[in-house]
Amino acid sequence: MNPSSSKKVHWAIFIDNTSDKTHFIESLLDGNPPTDLSKLKGRKGALFSKLALEQFMVEEDRHDIKVLTKDISQSLRSLSSGEQKKALLKHILNDIPDFVILDNPFDNLDTDSQEELAKLLERISSETTVIQILSRRKDLLPFITHYASLKKSDLLIHENPVSASLNKSAPSLGNIPAPLHIWEYGPKVLVDLKNVTVQFGDKMVLDAIDWKIQKGEFWQLIGKNGSGKTTILSMITGENPKGYGQELYIFGHKKGSGESIWELKEKMGYFTPAMTDKFTGYHTLEHMIISGLTDSIGLYTKPTEAQLRLASEWLRLIGMWHMKNTHFHNLTMGQQRLIMTVRAMVKHPLLLILDEPTAGLDDTSADLLITLVNKMAKQSDATIIFVSHRKEPGLNPDFVYELQMTPKGSRGTKKPS
Numbered sequence: 001m002n003p004s005s006s007k008k009v010h011w012a013i014f015i016d017n018t019s020d021k022t023h024f025i026e027s028l029l030d031g032n033p034p035t036d037l038s039k040l041k042g043r044k045g046a047l048f049s050k051l052a053l054e055q056f057m058v059e060e061d062r063h064d065i066k067v068l069t070k071d072i073s074q075s076l077r078s079l080s081s082g083e084q085k086k087a088l089l090k091h092i093l094n095d096i097p098d099f100v101i102l103d104n105p106f107d108n109l110d111t112d113s114q115e116e117l118a119k120l121l122e123r124i125s126s127e128t129t130v131i132q133i134l135s136r137r138k139d140l141l142p143f144i145t146h147y148a149s150l151k152k153s154d155l156l157i158h159e160n161p162v163s164a165s166l167n168k169s170a171p172s173l174g175n176i177p178a179p180l181h182i183w184e185y186g187p188k189v190l191v192d193l194k195n196v197t198v199q200f201g202d203k204m205v206l207d208a209i210d211w212k213i214q215k216g217e218f219w220q221l222i223g224k225n226g227s228g229k230t231t232i233l234s235m236i237t238g239e240n241p242k243g244y245g246q247e248l249y250i251f252g253h254k255k256g257s258g259e260s261i262w263e264l265k266e267k268m269g270y271f272t273p274a275m276t277d278k279f280t281g282y283h284t285l286e287h288m289i290i291s292g293l294t295d296s297i298g299l300y301t302k303p304t305e306a307q308l309r310l311a312s313e314w315l316r317l318i319g320m321w322h323m324k325n326t327h328f329h330n331l332t333m334g335q336q337r338l339i340m341t342v343r344a345m346v347k348h349p350l351l352l353i354l355d356e357p358t359a360g361l362d363d364t365s366a367d368l369l370i371t372l373v374n375k376m377a378k379q380s381d382a383t384i385i386f387v388s389h390r391k392e393p394g395l396n397p398d399f400v401y402e403l404q405m406t407p408k409g410s411r412g413t414k415k416p417s
Helices: 003-007 021-029 035-040 050-063 081-094 111-124 229-237 261-265 273-278 285-291 305-317 333-345 363-379
Strands: 011-014 045-048 099-103 129-134 146-151 154-158 189-200 203-214 218-223 247-250 268-271 351-355 383-387 399-404 411-416
Touching: 021 045, 021 099, 021 129, 035 129, 035 154, 045 050, 045 081, 050 081, 081 111, 189 229, 203 229, 203 383, 218 229, 229 247, 229 351, 229 383, 261 268, 268 273, 268 333, 273 333, 285 305, 285 333, 333 351, 333 363, 363 383
Parallel strands: 011 129, 011 146, 045 099, 099 129, 203 411, 218 383, 218 399, 268 351, 351 383
Antiparallel strands: 146 154, 189 203, 189 247, 399 411
């Protein structure tokens, strides 16, 4: 431990998918902390979180007001996750807070960026009190001195990190439910990228990408922040026009040859954490699962008995049947992401894309999700692309496709799993 950092008290607050994190953070920032953190009462705090970054991005997009990137030409949104978080931390520290709340600071960061951020945080720990909120035990910062867990809205003090962790062993899973509909598709190749190159302005992102994905294969897509993983996924899903005019084939059709985005999406299941923001209505968990069959935002027609039975099977599988009538927006972030992942799987799509599905999940839920994805790969014909910055224990892909950054853009390499 850094001797200077030992003079400061630093807290780790372990949370799970039931913790009322929002209320806890608000109480700290409003100057009314729980009794055990009473030394922070009336002190000046700052929040380091994905939500704080999103708010700066919205301001920049809507009003062209650059706060975190005023000294550089790039927009905040165009930076990699690691660069965004460094810019936010610099901005926070310029305001000289008494304490900084770190809300799962390592989510969405590659290994190198995690190590770099950890070193920056250790340096500031000699001057500023750190409150680390974390879902994953392995994210614990080495200079932390005190430990607690947030059980719903109650703060429980612990002597060590092992007793503080709320995570339990993930339950064993039975077989995944059978699909209501089986997709008819003859060719072996689902997705084929041939010499695909992408640049944005003067920035080269992808350089001559060759990647062939066949039916039933389970791929993990890896690469550093900014290497182009999201660019590739968005071209496959049709969200990014950079795929047009290139040798990019989806379900046997060259990109831009007449297929509509909906014709592509009906055969896909897709989840990225940003999707949760679209579901702002009063949708029950039961209806959220069923809406994955039609790719609608919520459910607006009366579900059939078969659809209700299928939703029941999936909710029972992940241990959330007792919450079937709970509204999606009342769930914790971790619970929402688990439901959204199941929603992407429910129709047994030809192609299932999971972009950072474990971000924000606690260890137990992440273990459950990994087990679920492995089962989906073995017990269905779905082709899976799984993206994660973390080395998820237990994930069993058939192949790994790694993007390696070069000055001319990222090149792709197929590696053994």
